[in-house]
Amino acid sequence: MSSSHEAAPSPDFLAEEVRRYHHFIVLALWLAVVTGAEIVLIFLPIPVAAVLTILTLMSAGKFFAVILWFMHLIYDKSLLFWCFVTGLALAFASFAALLCLFSVDRIDTRWFS
Amino acid sequence: MSDTAAAHEAPTSTGIDHKKLIMWLFLASDCMFFGTLISTHLLYRKLYPAGFTDAEGHQRFIQNLFNIELTSFSTFILLMSSFLMALAVSAMHKGQIKSFRRNVLGVIFFGLIFLGCQVFEFTHFYHQGLTIQNSVLGSTFYVLTGTHGTHVAIGVLWLILMYFYSFTGKLGGHMGALDVEVAGLYWHFVDIVWIIIFTAVYLVEYLGPNGIWGTGLPAVAK
Numbered sequence: 001m002s003s004s005h006e007a008a009p010s011p012d013f014l015a016e017e018v019r020r021y022h023h024f025i026v027l028a029l030w031l032a033v034v035t036g037a038e039i040v041l042i043f044l045p046i047p048v049a050a051v052l053t054i055l056t057l058m059s060a061g062k063f064f065a066v067i068l069w070f071m072h073l074i075y076d077k078s079l080l081f082w083c084f085v086t087g088l089a090l091a092f093a094s095f096a097a098l099l100c101l102f103s104v105d106r107i108d109t110r111w112f113s
Numbered sequence: 114m115s116d117t118a119a120a121h122e123a124p125t126s127t128g129i130d131h132k133k134l135i136m137w138l139f140l141a142s143d144c145m146f147f148g149t150l151i152s153t154h155l156l157y158r159k160l161y162p163a164g165f166t167d168a169e170g171h172q173r174f175i176q177n178l179f180n181i182e183l184t185s186f187s188t189f190i191l192l193m194s195s196f197l198m199a200l201a202v203s204a205m206h207k208g209q210i211k212s213f214r215r216n217v218l219g220v221i222f223f224g225l226i227f228l229g230c231q232v233f234e235f236t237h238f239y240h241q242g243l244t245i246q247n248s249v250l251g252s253t254f255y256v257l258t259g260t261h262g263t264h265v266a267i268g269v270l271w272l273i274l275m276y277f278y279s280f281t282g283k284l285g286g287h288m289g290a291l292d293v294e295v296a297g298l299y300w301h302f303v304d305i306v307w308i309i310i311f312t313a314v315y316l317v318e319y320l321g322p323n324g325i326w327g328t329g330l331p332a333v334a335k
Contacts (some may be wrong), residue, residue: 017207024203028196035192038312039185043317051320059312063305070199071301072294077129087141091148096152099153100162 020075027069034058120236136295140302143264147306150260151313161249162326167242175250178317179240180234187230188311193225195304198297205293208281213293217276222298224269231262235312254314261310264303271296 038058041051068074073081154235164174201216235255246257275296278284284292317325 014207017203021200023201024199028193031192031196035185035188035311038316039181040315042181048325052317052325055312055316062308066195066301066305066308070194070195070304071298072202074190076133077127079127079129080134081136083137084141087144088148089147093157094145095152096147098156098264098303102156105309 020069023069027065030067031062034062114273130291132291132295133298136298140298143302147260147309150253150257151309154257155313156252157249158326165243165248167247169242171242173242175243175254178238178243179315181315181317181319183230183234184311184315185296187227187258188307190223190226190230191304191307194220194227195301197213197223200302201296202290202297205290208285210285214276214279217272217279221269221272224265224272224300228262228265228269230260235259257310257314261303261306263307268296268300268303271299 005034011014041054042056044051067084122128124244125131129136152205164172167173197216201213201220203213204210204216235258243254245251275284275293283289
């Protein structure tokens, strides 16, 4: 951590921060509304597959909204975005691989003899 | 990337501050860690849908155990703490140390409420008979949510230290703002992991009459 005796932020930078501040407020309200909608959705008489799809989309929307705005990925260099997406893709690939492995109900052991 | 961000480009080969880059790489690796834990929980829920057996030997289902009101409340709290963290980072960038302290105190307070809710939930589940040892469900559930809770506790501790450090006068300028931003990244990550856990672990249990996993019992003809 450094000394506080550094140059003051430029007016452009401060204007940008004020603009972001308003984005954060809008996003926080949006996140609260979507979370409320998710909770209402699970009690509605809608087919399970449809609810599951909508819940997945809503969660993905919230997830990416937080990483893009709150975590500044939309303002930062794209290298950071791709670093994170690589980890995310590997996590999702692990999930998909496990799902495929465990979806096999009975393994023919003759293959191994 | 915006012009203002370009104006604050770090003097490194990537143009990104090393602390920030390392934090993003750590978060990417933590993504894989949580991805594995969530996958394990979901797969074992599918393979062992029957729930668990309590101390009296009764078969119990997790659908009857969850308290959606409490979980929704703690989710909301964590989302709002993320909002306050974004405001704290913004205040630090603007050099408003008092605003930073106010917002960080809010984040710490909300983080402690979240942890309190989790302790309450774990205690309730334990008294209902769900332990880490008596079922696969208990093992995967406690390991997943407990790991997340540990991340939240580390984040709270980090922010408490940062709050007190700000009174020394050494937390200022561009490097101080960077330190706060890195702590903020960690906190937001804890929030996005919970967004996934909330849907994948809690909400799916309420879909259909017995959750999407069923009860593991043979269907009874009507």
